[in-house]
Amino acid sequence: MARYNPSQSTYILGGGSNTIFLEDFDGHILINDMRGICHHETEDHHRLSVSGGESWHDFVTKCTDMGWYGLENLALIPGSVGASPIQNIGAYGVEVCEFITEVEYIDLTTGTQHTLPNAECQFGYRDSVFKHSLADTVLITKVHFALPKQWVPVCTYGELRELEKPTARKIYDKVIEIRRSKLPDPSILGNAGSFYKNPVVSHTQFNSLKAKWPVIPGFQVANGVKIPAAWLIDQCGFKGKSKGGVRCHPTQPLVLTNTGKATGSDVISLAQDIIGEVYSKFSVLLEPEVRLVGKEGIISI
Ligand SMILES: Cc1cc2nc3c(=O)[nH]c(=O)nc-3n(C[C@H](O)[C@H](O)[C@H](O)COP(=O)(O)OP(=O)(O)OC[C@H]3O[C@@H](n4cnc5c(N)ncnc54)[C@H](O)[C@@H]3O)c2cc1C
Numbered sequence: 001m002a003r004y005n006p007s008q009s010t011y012i013l014g015g016g017s018n019t020i021f022l023e024d025f026d027g028h029i030l031i032n033d034m035r036g037i038c039h040h041e042t043e044d045h046h047r048l049s050v051s052g053g054e055s056w057h058d059f060v061t062k063c064t065d066m067g068w069y070g071l072e073n074l075a076l077i078p079g080s081v082g083a084s085p086i087q088n089i090g091a092y093g094v095e096v097c098e099f100i101t102e103v104e105y106i107d108l109t110t111g112t113q114h115t116l117p118n119a120e121c122q123f124g125y126r127d128s129v130f131k132h133s134l135a136d137t138v139l140i141t142k143v144h145f146a147l148p149k150q151w152v153p154v155c156t157y158g159e160l161r162e163l164e165k166p167t168a169r170k171i172y173d174k175v176i177e178i179r180r181s182k183l184p185d186p187s188i189l190g191n192a193g194s195f196y197k198n199p200v201v202s203h204t205q206f207n208s209l210k211a212k213w214p215v216i217p218g219f220q221v222a223n224g225v226k227i228p229a230a231w232l233i234d235q236c237g238f239k240g241k242s243k244g245g246v247r248c249h250p251t252q253p254l255v256l257t258n259t260g261k262a263t264g265s266d267v268i269s270l271a272q273d274i275i276g277e278v279y280s281k282f283s284v285l286l287e288p289e290v291r292l293v294g295k296e297g298i299i300s301i
Contacts, residue, residue, distance in 0.1 A: 009028070009297040010028045010030055011136075011293055012030045012032065012139055013032070014032055014052070014053070014082050015056075015080045015083070016079075017078035017079040017186060017192060017193060018083065018290055018291055019192065020192050020264075020267060020290055020291070020292050021264075021293050022265075022299070023294055026295045030139065032082050032140070033053040034052050035053050036050070036051040036054070037049070037050050037051070039068070044148060044149055045149060046063075046066075046146070046149065047101075047144070047145070047146050047147075048063070048068070049142055049144050050081045050142065050143050050145065051081070051141065052080060052081055052139070052140045052142060053080055053081075054081040055079075056074070056079050056080060057075060057078065060072065060074055060075045061172075064172045067168075068147045069151040069168040070094075070099055070147040070168075071099065071147070072171045072172040072175065073093060073094035073171060073175055075172045075175045075176050075179075077193075078186060083140070084096045085121060085130060085143060086130040086140070087126045087128070087289065088124065088125070090126070091175070092157045092175055093155075093160075095123070097121065099145045099146060100121070100123075100143060100144065101118055102118065102144040103130075103140055103143055103144070104142040105134070105139060105140045105141060107137065108137050109137050116129070125197070125198075125200065125221065125226070126289055153168070155171065160175070182251055189257050190257060190262070191258065192256075193255060194229070194254045195255060195256045195271060195290055196288055197288075197289045198227060199227055199284050199287070200223055200225065200227075201284060203225060205224075205284075206224070209284075213282075217231055227284065229286055230254040232278045232281075232282055233248065233278060235282075236277040236278055236281055242259060243266055243269050243273065244263060244265070244270075245259050245260055245261040245266050246258060246270045247259050248274070271301055
């Protein structure tokens, strides 16, 4: 491994599915390609230690095939296992932090190895300590999971509610079917998944929005009410709209796609238009979920 040089930008790359390079990055790229999955069982759990370079979806598939259940709602999320704790990937009512016991990483500034227990990972909605005090200076080498043998299906979201006698396999298949029908495949149409996080507002702000927009959707979360960013963007008329080579996806406005020749400034321009319109209509500030990388490293808009 090249020695880490803090004076030179280093960007750690997993599968690259949550990263948009807006221009050529003038630094080092560290790609995590460490492989390996170890399994052992205790009386109550399947315990898995998975190297950071493993593909997330292949890992979920393996677990489902082997009868190690719990992760099936997270099928088809692109990217690597090593990136999964960083934004605490989640979908269809499940977040990965529910199954992570420990995260192993190398501190690139000192070269020392560490193991962080779940309780110290500061997991939240699309958030963890790896986006804050440990951002960009640690390489996640291994993630440890515990999947309870007493499996409980989670079918609280959307079309999963319609499943009769849900099994983990049925959930896995349904999640894949729904995702394929709604989300563009990044290997065919370039995209980084949800461009923005779903904003969380206070109950007071949500009630005043509800008074003006009675059909506004909202989900109670620990610190307020989560509003689907896709709904806000749709209300501002962006669905299917393009700017330069970037398009707001017609069936999922939370996704911006590269229609062929998108430039970094096209991405920024459409992304800022959306943030501006949503703010002026609803007074809700959208924050990007994707990592935007410029010449010098991560940038914020
Ligand atoms: C079509 C599509 C659908 C998606 N759906 C979802 C969804 O339903 N739910 C969800 O939560 N996300 C979703 N995403 C986002 C994405 O899949 C996740 O964020 C995923 O965890 C990114 O993994 P990656 O390896 O590709 O990360 P990258 O884009 O390579 O990296 C993301 C960040 O993690 C850092 N990083 C990566 N690997 C490591 C490592 N080993 N050590 C330290 N830092 C590292 C990078 O520096 C970067 O800051 C979707 C993306 C796409 C394209």
